[in-house]
Amino acid sequence: FHRSAADNIVFCFTNTSGYEFSVSETLTPLSELLRQISENQNVEIPLKRHTMYAYDNMAYRFICAVQPEYGCKFSVNQEALYSKSYSISRNETQRMLEHIKTLKPHRARDSISINYARSVVLHMTEPLAMINSTVQQTIEKIAERQKLVADFHNDEEKLREILMKPIKLVHWKIETDTRIYCKACIVETHYRGDQRLQFVGITPNVMDEDPFVVRDVTYLKKDENGKYFCDNCDQNYKKAVNSMWLVSFTEEKEEEDVTVATDLKEKLNKRQGIEQQIAVNQKLKTELELERDTIVKASTKFAYFLNLYSIAPYNDATEKYLKQLIDKEEKMEIDDKKRKSYEQLLGKYLVEKEVLSKAVKNAPADAGGVQAADVIEIVQDLKSLRHYGKDIEKALVAAQKANFGDSEEDLEYHFHPFGPRHRYQQCQRKYENVLKKSWNYIVG
Ligand SMILES: [Zn+2]
Secondary structure, eight states, X not given: OBGGGGGGOOEEEOSOGGGTTOOGGXXXXXXXXXXXXXXXXXXXXXXXXXXXXXXXXXXXXXXXXXXXXXXXXXXXXXXXXXXXXXXXXXXXXXXXXXXXXXXXXXXXXXXXXXXXXXXXXXXXXXXXXXXXXXXXXXXXXXXXXXXXXXXXXXXHHHHHHHHEEEEEEEEEEEEEEEEEEEGGGOEEEEEOGGGGGGGXXXXXXXXXXXXXXXXXXXXXXXXXXXXXXXXXXXXXXXXXXXXXXXXXXXXXXXXXXXXXXXXHHHHXXXXXXXXXXXXXXXXXXXXXXXXXXXXXXXXXXXXXXXXXXXXXXXXXXHHHHHHHHHHHHHHHOSOHHHHHHHHHHHHHHHHHHHHHHHHHHHSOTTTOSOOHHHHHXXXXXXXXXXXXXXXXXXXXXXXXXXXXXXXXXXXXXXXXXTOTXXXXXXXXXXXXXXXXXXXXXXXX
């Protein structure tokens, strides 16, 4: 119950005829219970004459027993005893109803909110643990992919080192220079088809000749007597003169290795793909963490709402559940990361709880951070969470069933006195009818 119900509580003691219609021995344990509630929750439930009523139902049993089919007989003294019991019980009932009439009706909504919040906290622990383990998995995925990216970087670096290879390029030029050469030792090289293209720059008509012939010659040398000789064919040389030459020269150049370049490009594409995945994962992680923090905040708010307003002390389900999960992981000794993530979550929860605890202490007595109506509002916010909203909604349906066995729609009728089907009013009317009938029975 919400603490505001404390003033509306009365204690009815039955079977009291043997104790002269007094409360007697029950009073001791009851006082102790109420003392504990007062001490722990700061809620006073008065134990005064107007909250205690002692009865007996022996008059009812008497009436049943004297019915013809049972035919029980009682002595005059016994009858007097039953009659006295009836008068006392009737007076007590009247006194109780008179007292109840003076009471301000308890806002059922407040107590429903308490029960609802309690159930929500309990059912929210599972999505909370679920979301936490997803965050953990996402972090691991990111780490794995970051390692892959590092590997690719490494490979790329190595490929870049061998990407450029030295090549020799042969160029041709025309030299006009009169030289004497050996006609017997001409070596002809034939260039056909596209091989001729390298000469286009110097002799535009090269493509008309197929093959295009380039002659390599051995120049004649002179000995000390001024006589020509050929290094190649010695004295059998044939002297010839030419004044225009095609001369080749080579150029050293660096060029990209096509295979390496393709390999490098492939690696680059793969790495960029992975980097995109990492970006997606990072975004997901941020969103999940935000949702997790929202649930943690909501849970602590509920916990404080419960602690602050309920009559019985609140048993912190979230803390207990997380500790249980940690304990389980410790015993299994399989997934160290999972246990650590639960520990982190518990840490987060406890920090949040501490923050709220301070806020509650500093706030005016009734402010408490959360009011009954806020409970429903926070729940609505949780349901609209992008990733885990649906899971929370499922959990909350279970929470409602556990509490009311009712749909949310039905719950709304009780919350809103003037709901579409005026269910609250129907309840009220039924209740009033029952009250009227019993009143007439007792008084009339
Ligand atoms: Zn020669």
